[in-house]
Each structure stands twice: as C-alpha cells, then as structure tokens.
Amino acid sequence: MGWLQALTSLNPRPRFLPKNIHVPTTANMELNAPTRYAVVTGANKGIGLETVRQLAKAGATVVLTARNQERGTEATRLLHQSGLSNVVFHQLDVRDAESIQSLADFITAHFERLDILVNNAGASGVEVDEDGLRAKNIEPATWLAGKAVNLIQDVMKTTYETAKECIDTNYYGVKNVTEALLPLLQRSTLGARIVNVSSLRSELRRIPNEQIRQELGDIDTLTEDKIDRILQKFLHDLQHDAIEANGWQKMLPAYSISKATLNAYTRVLAKKYPNMCINCVHPGYVNTDINWHTGTMTVEEGAEGSVMLALLPEGGPTGCYFDRTQVAEF
Numbered sequence: 006m007g008w009l010q011a012l013t014s015l016n017p018r019p020r021f022l023p024k025n026i027h028v029p030t031t032a033n034m035e036l037n038a039p040t041r042y043a044v045v046t047g048a049n050k051g052i053g054l055e056t057v058r059q060l061a062k063a064g065a066t067v068v069l070t071a072r073n074q075e076r077g078t079e080a081t082r083l084l085h086q087s088g089l090s091n092v093v094f095h096q097l098d099v100r101d102a103e104s105i106q107s108l109a110d111f112i113t114a115h116f117e118r119l120d121i122l123v124n125n126a127g128a129s130g131v132e133v134d135e136d137g138l139r140a141k142n143i144e145p146a147t148w149l150a151g152k153a154v155n156l157i158q159d160v161m162k163t164t165y166e167t168a169k170e171c172i173d174t175n176y177y178g179v180k181n182v183t184e185a186l187l188p189l190l191q192r193s194t195l196g197a198r199i200v201n202v203s204s205l206r207s208e209l210r211r212i213p214n215e216q217i218r219q220e221l222g223d224i225d226t227l228t229e230d231k232i233d234r235i236l237q238k239f240l241h242d243l244q245h246d247a248i249e250a251n252g253w254q255k256m257l258p259a260y261s262i263s264k265a266t267l268n269a270y271t272r273v274l275a276k277k278y279p280n281m282c283i284n285c286v287h288p289g290y291v292n293t294d295i296n297w298h299t300g301t302m303t304v305e306e307g308a309e310g311s312v313m314l315a316l317l318p319e320g321g322p323t324g325c326y327f328d329r330t331q332v333a334e335f
C-alpha cells in the first residue's frame with residue numbers, strides 16, 4: 006500500500022469545529038483517529054482547489070483560502086455541493102500581513118492547532134500578451150525543455166513591478182504565512198506537514214551563474230539572510246538590465262528565482278524543525294491559468310504530489326524536493 010492509500014483511511018471526525026462545518030464519517034475510515042486540520046493557499050482554482058478536494062476526500066478538515074472573498078466562497082460552495090462539507094473558507098492574501106494574522110486567529114479560535122500547510126498560491130512574474138502567445142502555438146515539449154525562451158521575448162515581459170509581485174507572493178508570501186502559522190503547526194499532535202509548491206524552473210542546474218547555484222545549493226551555509234541578499238541582488242540586476250549578463254535565468258527570471266529561493270527556504274526550515282515533514286514539490290506541467298493553459302496535465306494529476314506530501318506518514322522524508330511524487334535533485 007502506498008503512502009497516499011495508507012493515509013486516505015484517516016477518520017475525519019473533529020474534536021473541535023466551527024458550527025458551520027460538518028464532517029462526514031465514511032465507512033472505510035478507521036474510527037477514533039484524530040482529524041487533520043489543513044490550510045491550502047491560493048485555493049479558489051487550479052491545483053490549489055484540487056488539493057483541497059483531495060485532502061477533504063481523505064478526511065482532513067480543510068481551510069480553503071483565497072485572496073478574493075467571492076471567488077473563495079464560490080469554490081467552497083461548489084465543494085459543499087459535491088458532498089465535501091468538511092471544507093471551510095477563510096480569506097487570505099499572502100502579501101497582506103493583516104490578512105495572514107486574521108487567518109492565524111481564525112485557526113487558533115476554531116481548531117487550536119494546524120497539521121498541514123500547503124503553500125500553493127503563486128504568481129508568474131510576467132506581463133503576457135495572451136493572444137500573441139497563443140498565436141505562436143509553442144509545443145509543450147519546447148516549453149519543458151526551456152527552448153521557448155527566445156520565441157516568447159516579444160509577448161512576455163518581466164518588469165520590476167511584476168518581478169516584485171512574484172517574489173513577494175512566491176517567496177515572502179510563503180515565508181510570512183508559514184511564520185504566522187508555525188506556532189499552530191508546532192501544536193500538531195500528528196506531526197506537522199508543510200508543502201511548498203515549487204516548479205521545475207527552480208532547479209539549480211537551470212541557473213547559469215555558478216555562484217548563485219552554489220550559494221542556494223549549500224545547505225550547511227544557507228540562511229534566510231543569505232536568501233534575502235540573493236533576491237535583493239536579483240531585483241537590483243533587473244533594474245539595471247543585467248539579468249542575462251549576471252547569469253540569472255532568461256526564461257521567467259523572477260518566477261525561477263522565487264521558486265529556487267523557496268526551495269532553499271524549505272531546506273532551512275526543515276533543518277530547524279526536524280519533527281515536521283517540510284518539503285517542496287513541482288506539480289507537473291498542468292493546464293491552469295498560471296501558464297495560460299499551455300500545460301498538458303490535469304489538475305487531478307497536478308495535486309497528487311502536494312497531497313502525498315501533506316499526508317506523509319511519521320518518519321517520512323523532509324527537506325526534499327519532489328518532481329510530482331518522486332524525490333528529485335534541487
């Protein structure tokens with residue numbers, strides 16, 4: 006039996022729930038096992054929404070979060086309609102400190118602890134002329150091989166503003182949400198799990214600059230300060246038109262460094278909290294809004310890695326990068 010199958014037999018009965026959450030009991034679920042409380046960010050659509058669905062199906066009580074109240078409420082309503090009443094909505098903009106605190110307060114008040122955090126929200130870091138991009142009809146294999154880079158320069162622009170938004174969402178958003186929820190994760194009686202949704206664009210071998218590759222790859226000397234300095238240097242180089250000259254990735258430069266630093270943060274955090282399983286995952290090349298629907302996989306396939314890592318059994322891997330469900334090289 007695989008990790009995932011083994012863990013989908015958890016009992017969903019809560020100890021303590023807000024009044025409007027109903028948790029179904031399923032015949033094949035083991036009685037008296039405690040409920041897992043989970044948060045998924047950026048979950049109104051795409052891989053995040055599907056991750057909520059799969060975690061809720063596995064019996065977890067899931068807080069579906071979205072920055073937009075209406076989109077989040079509607080997504081939650083649809084899940085309730087499909088029979089998953091163990092999902093509750095709370096607003097969360099990962100770039101907004103007040104919104105993060107409000108989520109932490111909500112979880113403290115209703116659940117007193119958190120078992121699973123899936124940092125899924127993400128931004129692409131580019132401005133795109135979508136019609137122009139579609140007209141180019143680029144093959145998925147060309148995207149995946151990183152060979153589309155010269156084809157897309159006229160339809161995909163990285164500005165200082167789009168890069169800053171991307172880094173603030175994909176790196177600092179994850180860091181700030183995680184720090185706010187860590188006291189609740191430390192109260193998990195089941196062994197907390199943190200899943201950071203990364204990308205194959207994060208892989209160090211794709212960064213031309215050897216010094217950056219080495220700094221981000223050396224877990225013995227990695228620190229959060231060092232990561233901050235790398236991101237500042239990136240933004241400085243972007244402002245001075247020195248991305249290529251200084252060996253940052255030409256393909257989705259802000260997105261790539263935001264995810265490479267996210268992986269580095271995952272390793273720093275895993276070292277600091279050895280009792281938790283803290284991992285990052287490339288979900289696959291999935292058909293969603295973030296890649297203008299160029300992806301080839303379904304959201305069901307895309308959520309598999311996140312769900313597997315969210316439900317890891319005790320003693321499972323930590324501080325690792327997964328390509329979907331397989332451990333891979335950073």
Ligand SMILES: NC(=O)c1ccc[n+]([C@@H]2O[C@H](COP(=O)([O-])OP(=O)(O)OC[C@H]3O[C@@H](n4cnc5c(N)ncnc54)[C@H](OP(=O)(O)O)[C@@H]3O)[C@@H](O)[C@H]2O)c1
Nearest residue numbers: 047051052072098099125126127203204290291293294295
């Ligand atoms: N699809 C792929 O092929 C692929 C490949 C590698 C990695 N990923 C990663 O997978 C994750 C999910 O992406 P997806 O493919 O499912 O794309 P998606 O459908 O575009 O979903 C992205 C989600 O992030 C949310 N978001 C963006 N900024 C936010 C913020 N400041 N606060 C809270 N939520 C925010 C979006 O909310 P709004 O609806 O309000 O914009 C949306 O719910 C991302 O981290 C992405 O980088 C995807």
